[in-house]
Amino acid sequence: MAEVKIAAEITASVWQIQAKPGDQLAEGDTVMLLESMKMEIPVAAPRAGRIAAVLVAEGDQVEEGQAVALLEA
Amino acid sequence: MEGPVLIANRGEIACRIAATCRRMGLPSIAVFSEADVAALHVAAADRAEPIGPAHPRQSYLSIPALLEAARRSGARMVHPGYGFLSENAAFAEACAEAGLTFIGPPPAAIRAMGSKAAAKAVARRAGVAAVPGYDDEDQSDARLLAAARGIGFPVLIKAVAGGGGRGMRSAAGADEFPAALAAARREATGFGDSRVLVEKLVPRARHIEVQILADAQGTVLHLGERDCSLQRRHQKLVEESPAPGLDAALRAELGRRAVALARAVGYVGAGTVEFVADAGEAPRAERVWFIEMNTRLQVEHPVTEMVAGLDLVEWQIRIARGEALPWTQEAVRLAGHAVEARLCAEDPARNFLPSPGRLQKLVLPEAEPGLRIDAGVREGDTLTPFYDPMMAKIIAHAPTRAEALAKLAAALDRCSATGVRLNAGFLAAALRSPEMAAGQVDTHFLDRARAGLLAVTAA
Numbered sequence: 001m002a003e004v005k006i007a008a009e010i011t012a013s014v015w016q017i018q019a020k021p022g023d024q025l026a027e028g029d030t031v032m033l034l035e036s037m038k039m040e041i042p043v044a045a046p047r048a049g050r051i052a053a054v055l056v057a058e059g060d061q062v063e064e065g066q067a068v069a070l071l072e073a
Numbered sequence: 074m075e076g077p078v079l080i081a082n083r084g085e086i087a088c089r090i091a092a093t094c095r096r097m098g099l100p101s102i103a104v105f106s107e108a109d110v111a112a113l114h115v116a117a118a119d120r121a122e123p124i125g126p127a128h129p130r131q132s133y134l135s136i137p138a139l140l141e142a143a144r145r146s147g148a149r150m151v152h153p154g155y156g157f158l159s160e161n162a163a164f165a166e167a168c169a170e171a172g173l174t175f176i177g178p179p180p181a182a183i184r185a186m187g188s189k190a191a192a193k194a195v196a197r198r199a200g201v202a203a204v205p206g207y208d209d210e211d212q213s214d215a216r217l218l219a220a221a222r223g224i225g226f227p228v229l230i231k232a233v234a235g236g237g238g239r240g241m242r243s244a245a246g247a248d249e250f251p252a253a254l255a256a257a258r259r260e261a262t263g264f265g266d267s268r269v270l271v272e273k274l275v276p277r278a279r280h281i282e283v284q285i286l287a288d289a290q291g292t293v294l295h296l297g298e299r300d301c302s303l304q305r306r307h308q309k310l311v312e313e314s315p316a317p318g319l320d321a322a323l324r325a326e327l328g329r330r331a332v333a334l335a336r337a338v339g340y341v342g343a344g345t346v347e348f349v350a351d352a353g354e355a356p357r358a359e360r361v362w363f364i365e366m367n368t369r370l371q372v373e374h375p376v377t378e379m380v381a382g383l384d385l386v387e388w389q390i391r392i393a394r395g396e397a398l399p400w401t402q403e404a405v406r407l408a409g410h411a412v413e414a415r416l417c418a419e420d421p422a423r424n425f426l427p428s429p430g431r432l433q434k435l436v437l438p439e440a441e442p443g444l445r446i447d448a449g450v451r452e453g454d455t456l457t458p459f460y461d462p463m464m465a466k467i468i469a470h471a472p473t474r475a476e477a478l479a480k481l482a483a484a485l486d487r488c489s490a491t492g493v494r495l496n497a498g499f500l501a502a503a504l505r506s507p508e509m510a511a512g513q514v515d516t517h518f519l520d521r522a523r524a525g526l527l528a529v530t531a532a
Contacts, residue, residue, distance in 0.1 A: 010426060011430070038239070038462075041427075
């Protein structure tokens with residue numbers, strides 16, 4: 001089991017968190033939606049796995065490259 | 074009523090409104106959020122008032138914060154710009170109750186056209202053909218899906234209160250419908266109204282819109298049309314006037330329809346009536362349908378200003394003061410061809426992903442006769458994730474369409490930035506494409522041509 005960091009690809013605010021710790025996701029499933037410059041940007045699971053932790057809350061500001069969730073894969 | 078104008082907006086439009094106020098001898102007052110303390114629009118106005126935190130809901134969308142800024146600064150008029158509260162009837166009413174002149178149409182007209190569903194009902198009453206669709210109150214998933222089946226796929230699902238290309242999703246078939254509906258509703262809640270409507274999607278469509286100018290004395294003029302078919306994610310990137318391939322008879326017919334709609338709602342001020350046209354060889358009257366009316370100034374208004382030779386913001390202010398339009402429809406003269414490109418901080422190579430960041434360097438072309446630059450940022454500014462990625466509009470005007478396109482592409486070649494990604498090279502490639510030269514662009518042109526245009530940009 002490896003723990004994979006899921007990172008924000010853009011400076012944004014966290015709009016809607018769609019996965020919670022323990023959820024089993026397939027590759028490409030949406031973990032959360034970010035909003036930046038009036039655009040909805042999905043954060044997708046880079047591979048199949050179980051969400052170990054969500055590191056941000058709705059409304060938080062995140063920087064490009066910042067880890068927003070951990071995936072056990 | 075004369076006096077200082079509070080500009081309830083930010084970015085390039087706030088700068089542009091301040092410039093007209095200065096020319097007219099009217100003091101201007103900017104407003105700014107905590108993220109915009111050092112923004113260009115603050116420097117562009119005569120004075121500026123803070124209105125709260127960076128998030129638009131707590132500042133640029135806060136009616137109490139804006140009214141308080143107006144009271145503190147002694148403003149007598151309020152210009153809402155576009156976006157934010159520009160089509161909010163409650164804001165227009167609150168301004169009037171506070172003794173401020175709202176530079177825009179009467180609240181009843183905003184309300185009549187503000188919901189896409191209500192606007193289609195107005196069109197039916199005015200005898201103007203609208204896109205076939207479902208716009209009733211039953212919003213259950215089952216009813217909406219049944220409506221989509223009745224209309225026939227592909228369909229568009231639109232937030233009733235949406236705008237600016239948001240809250241809109243297409244579904245090619247019933248299998249795609251639930252996810253598209255969920256996404257449209259999610260964005261719709263951002264407009265404070267989760268209702269949606271379902272419309273027939275015209276597969277190869279052009280977006281053609283008519284500029285209206287109406288005074289309180291009953292004169293309603295149309296100032297020609299704009300073609301805004303070059304889009305990404307249902308958002309316009311390039312707009313031009315006149316529309317390629319449109320003949321004088323169809324221009325007059327669309328103008329007649331736009332004026333009829335404006336009259337039907339008692340419209341006063343500047344507004345835009347939007348149509349979708351089947352992108353065939355040449356647009357035909359029976360293949361052009363009304364989609365919505367924007368009860369405000371449009372982003373792309375400068376192309377109309379350049380062909381009509383007038384300042385729409387000046388006329389918005391004059392009309393708000395009660396002045397009558399001095400022209401008849403026959404006296405409106407449109408000359409040459411104008412085309413605008415929206416310069417955005419975004420990366421066309423990453424599906425137009427926005428690119429917030431600090432503008433370490435920014436080079437824009439100098440304005441010259443036939444070339445207008447409406448910028449909202451300058452070198453050293455930080456583009457935050459809170460607001461739109463549009464940095465500037467570049468508008469070229471020339472005797473012919475070919476010359477205007479070439480002039481605009483050359484101007485885009487002179488744009489550069491470090492610190493954020495810029496769409497300038499991509500837009501220049503689009504303007505030089507054979508499809509654009511032929512006037513054969515539809516609203517999905519960029520989706521199809523993106524890879525090829527990126528290759529040209531990189532070369």
